[in-house]
Amino acid sequence: MAEAGADLYLVLLHHPVLDKNGQIVTTSLTNMDIHDIARSARTYGVRGFYVAHPVKALHALAAKIMEHWETGYGSTYNATRKEALSLVRLERDLDGTLLAIEHATGMRPRVVVTSARGGPRRTTFAALRAQIEQATEPHLIVLGTGWGLSSEVTERADVILEPVCGPTDYNHLSVRSAAAIILDRLRGAR
Numbered sequence: 001m002a003e004a005g006a007d008l009y010l011v012l013l014h015h016p017v018l019d020k021n022g023q024i025v026t027t028s029l030t031n032m033d034i035h036d037i038a039r040s041a042r043t044y045g046v047r048g049f050y051v052a053h054p055v056k057a058l059h060a061l062a063a064k065i066m067e068h069w070e071t072g073y074g075s076t077y078n079a080t081r082k083e084a085l086s087l088v089r090l091e092r093d094l095d096g097t098l099l100a101i102e103h104a105t106g107m108r109p110r111v112v113v114t115s116a117r118g119g120p121r122r123t124t125f126a127a128l129r130a131q132i133e134q135a136t137e138p139h140l141i142v143l144g145t146g147w148g149l150s151s152e153v154t155e156r157a158d159v160i161l162e163p164v165c166g167p168t169d170y171n172h173l174s175v176r177s178a179a180a181i182i183l184d185r186l187r188g189a190r
């Protein structure tokens with residue numbers, strides 16, 4: 001089934017994100033984040049999954065993880081994982097990601113930020129799904145780590161997506177779980 005509408009991209013930011021005290025920090029790369037979100041990205045027809053980290057040395061670590069699955073032993077015993085990880089691209093930050101997508105598509109993507117917190121200016125999943133289906137410009141879904149995206153990022157958003165909420169007041173999803181639910185609400189079969 002071909003994906004309807006605009007191309008979707010994901011970026012997982014490791015800076016600037018918040019720590020539990022609301023301070024701006026840089027988080028470390030998590031192998032599981034890369035794998036799980038890449039599998040969700042492949043499932044929902046995302047064009048590219050950017051892992052953005054400012055520390056160049058950690059790009060080498062991420063590249064090593066991907067190399068294992070793309071050409072190393074992993075690529076033979078689990079070809080499906082290789083297919084998912086082929087969507088992963090490394091960048092240093094949001095600006096680098098925006099430039100890379102603009103270079104690939106010829107259009108600057110709409111920036112969609114995500115958060116577990118509600119608030120003003122939120123766009124519903126249904127509204128964004130309809131916008132994506134009718135749009136031509138690519139849409140970049142921005143995922144955070146740590147305790148969430150800093151205001152420096154959310155202030156740059158074209159769209160602030162409403163939070164994924166359950167029926168309880170407990171809302172502490174991992175970014176991996178949130179990414180899968182968000183993609184299904186935006187692109188899942190109906």
Ligand code: SAM
Pocket residue numbers: 114115116117142143144145146147148149162163164165171172173174175176178179
């Ligand atoms: N309290 C943080 C917040 O409000 O974003 C949760 C941080 S969570 C560990 C890391 C990332 O997962 C968030 O930056 C967001 O991208 C995503 N995320 C987590 N829970 C979410 C939710 N309920 N709705 C939407 N995105 C969520």
